[in-house]
Amino acid sequence: MEKEKCMANKRILGILAAKMAEDVKVVAVDINPYAIRCARRNAELNGTLSKMDFILLDLFNSIRPRESFDLIIFNAITCLQEPDEGRTLVELSWIGGLSGREIIDRFIDEASNYLKEGGKILLVRSSLSDVDKTLRAFESKGLRAEVIAERKFKFEGQKKLMMILKTKSLSNLNQKFMRVLS
Numbered sequence: 001m002e003k004e005k006c007m008a009n010k011r012i013l014g015i016l017a018a019k020m021a022e023d024v025k026v027v028a029v030d031i032n033p034y035a036i037r038c039a040r041r042n043a044e045l046n047g048t049l050s051k052m053d054f055i056l057l058d059l060f061n062s063i064r065p066r067e068s069f070d071l072i073i074f075n076a077i078t079c080l081q082e083p084d085e086g087r088t089l090v091e092l093s094w095i096g097g098l099s100g101r102e103i104i105d106r107f108i109d110e111a112s113n114y115l116k117e118g119g120k121i122l123l124v125r126s127s128l129s130d131v132d133k134t135l136r137a138f139e140s141k142g143l144r145a146e147v148i149a150e151r152k153f154k155f156e157g158q159k160k161l162m163m164i165l166k167t168k169s170l171s172n173l174n175q176k177f178m179r180v181l182s
Contacts, residue, residue: 004070007063007114013073014039018048026052027069029059059103060110068116076104076125101129108137 006017007027014028026048028039036054043049055062104125111121121143125134131147138145 005068005116006071006073007069012039012042013075014052015043015046015048017071017073018043018051019046024051027055027063028052029055029057031056031058059106060114063114065113068114068119070116070119071122072111072115072119073122074107074111074124076107076123076129101133104129104134105137108134108141112141112143 004021004024005027006014006021006024007029014026018024018026028036028043030036030039033056036056040049040052040054043052043054057063107123115121121138123134125131135145135147
């Protein structure tokens with residue numbers, strides 16, 4: 001049986017996926033080389049290094065065109081970019097563009113191209129950047145989307161966790177993530 005494949009843009013989520021599933025290959029990605037180095041060290045400390053690959057990239061730009069994943073986890077950046085920001089690696093790690101939606105919209109445009117049939121996307125994002133617009137954007141790509149959890153934070157109102165479903169079937173890894181989130 002082929003290993004399930006998971007892609008995570010936030011390295012801690014990749015380590016969690018690797019710990020939760022027995023037979024999984026996790027691809028952890030980030031635009032910041034220091035974050036990749038830190039993630040590799042955390043994977044060593046958590047005993048998940050053998051299940052993980054680490055790639056320096058901006059969303060999907062270095063993923064092979066035919067590469068596909070059972071689960072894509074994306075903790076969306078939603079901070080508004082100020083005119084003088086977005087030049088350093090640290091700033092690029094948390095800025096969502098001038099409207100705060102640019103990174104989310106780019107992700108939505110590309111994600112379904114890398115999702116296996118029956119695959120899922122878990123998107124964590126702030127309620128500050130128009131949740132309804134995000135739901136409609138996924139639906140325009142032929143994906144069924146719903147908010148499956150919400151948590152309030154003082155600094156920004158609410159974070160929303162969305163489950164974007166390509167089909168109704170849930171893989172083993174997806175089922176384990178759903179148990180953790182509920």
